[in-house]
Amino acid sequence: MQYSDFKPNEFIEDARFKQWVRHPNAELDAFWRDFLTKHPEKRQDIITATNFLLGIEQQVEEGSRADLHEDVVFGRIRQSIADEPAVPIRQLPRRIVWLAAACILLLLGYFLIPPELIQSQEVSYNSNRRHSTVALIEKVNDSGSPVTVALADGSTVVLQPGSRISYAQNFTVPKNREVYLSGEAFFEVAKNPDKPFLVFANELVTKVLGTSFNVRAYQKDKDVTVEVRTGRVSVAVDEKIANQKEVSTREREGILLLPNQQAVLARKEIRLVKSLVKAPILLSDLVPDQPHYSFVFEAVPATQVFKTFELAYGLEIVFDKDLFDRCLFTGDLTDMPPYEKLELVCRSIEASYRILDAQILIAGKGCEL
Known part of the structure; x- marks a missing residue:
């Protein structure tokens, strides 16, 4: 067959x-x-x-x-x-069977490449640096507090204790702005569409034009993690690894991350997983010109509450609109953490939620008229 x-x-x-x-x-x-x-x-x-x-x-x-x-x-x-779908909210069947979530998680790549098919070849900070074609400056944070490093293009890097970073004195050559990281750092990247900003961290390469994000890539850690604060970030397996190993298309071509999303690379298996950050931040707290949304609701359809959550945090919520449009919610969620907000809304309408591949899936029986 x-x-x-x-x-x-x-x-x-x-x-x-x-x-x-x-x-x-x-x-x-x-x-x-x-x-x-x-x-x-x-x-x-x-x-x-x-x-x-x-x-x-x-x-x-x-x-x-x-x-x-x-x-x-x-x-x-x-x-x-x-x-x-023309909008982030997509309709699902009237009830999500959570077995489906497990199956789809499998299909989306969590187990896409069995560990036995790939022999790990870890990439170190020093081996990454050796591929640079220009002289590099190295900054090491051996203090107990974060250290801010200013780059020639106007970008800044907040280097965490026990971390180090290498970069060119200026970014005139080559065509990309390349930085090499060992440890953890938060990047505020100056926009320059003509010169992409690349962060090489162990086996992962993060590529941006202008945005803010955090990279955690300690040599001893099993994973490399990239969390996006603002803008769009592309992450992919380093080409040196991709050319040597049997790497899936997802890992080779990379995935796109938006605010409040993260990617975790399992270094041994070379498996890249996309998810939501542990504590999403309101977009209005990240970008000055973002609108503020009220989380005070009075007999409002649950679908409107979910939409407000989407817009405020920049997240995607998947649910059956026809099913939950009849469910009404009243409450003040203003000072609650994001997932507690969602938990309270779901509990009030006898629903539940799961997070899958950076999406929030809502399941429940709906409400009668």
Whole structure:
């Protein structure tokens, strides 16, 4: 059976695939993980089929099997493949089965490359520096407090204790502004579209044009972490590693991070995972011209509360709009941490949330009129 040639509708009809989605076990997990390792281009097709099957399963549980005629089913398949959301909020089936979250997390790359397929080759600070084509200045913070380093282009680096950084005296050559980091530092990068700013930290390369972000890359740590404060940041596996090892397209081409998002690179497996930061910050506290949003609500639809949360923090919340539009929320969330805000809203409408691949997924039974 050539799963590599399957389309979403063929996955939906396949007994083995349906068993994995609805009744997973270790053997099936291993099979589909191996399949995705060999065929990462099928990831989106499998996600589409998984979401569709779980939606159908829920409708059957509610006694609507008789309504699922063949033309309706395949019409929904075609629609699910063709539709591209125009806004961050996308509609889901009326109830998210959390098994789906686990399956999709697998598909999104958490286990995309099994550790046994890749032999780790750690990249050190010194080996990164040796690839520089210009003379470098090195700053070492051996104090007990953060130290601010000013770069020639107007960028600043807050270097944490026990960290060091190397950079060119000026950025006239080469074409990029290249910095080499060991340890942890917060970067405020001056905008220059003609000269991208690159931070080499162990096996990870962070590329920006002008933004602020934090990089943690101690040599002894198992992970490298990049957290974005403002702007957009691209992170990818260092080309030196990507050319030597069997690295997936996701790790090789990199991922885009927005404010309040982070990427964590597992150095041993060379696996890059995107998620939300532990404590999202209001965009209005980060950028002066960002609008302020009120978190005082009086009998407001939960969908409006979720939208306010999205706009205020720059996050993406996925939920069924029709389902939660009938749920009303009243309360003052002003002084609460972001996830506590969300927890209180969900609890009040008998819903729950999960975080998956930098998205917040809302699940619940909805509210009656």
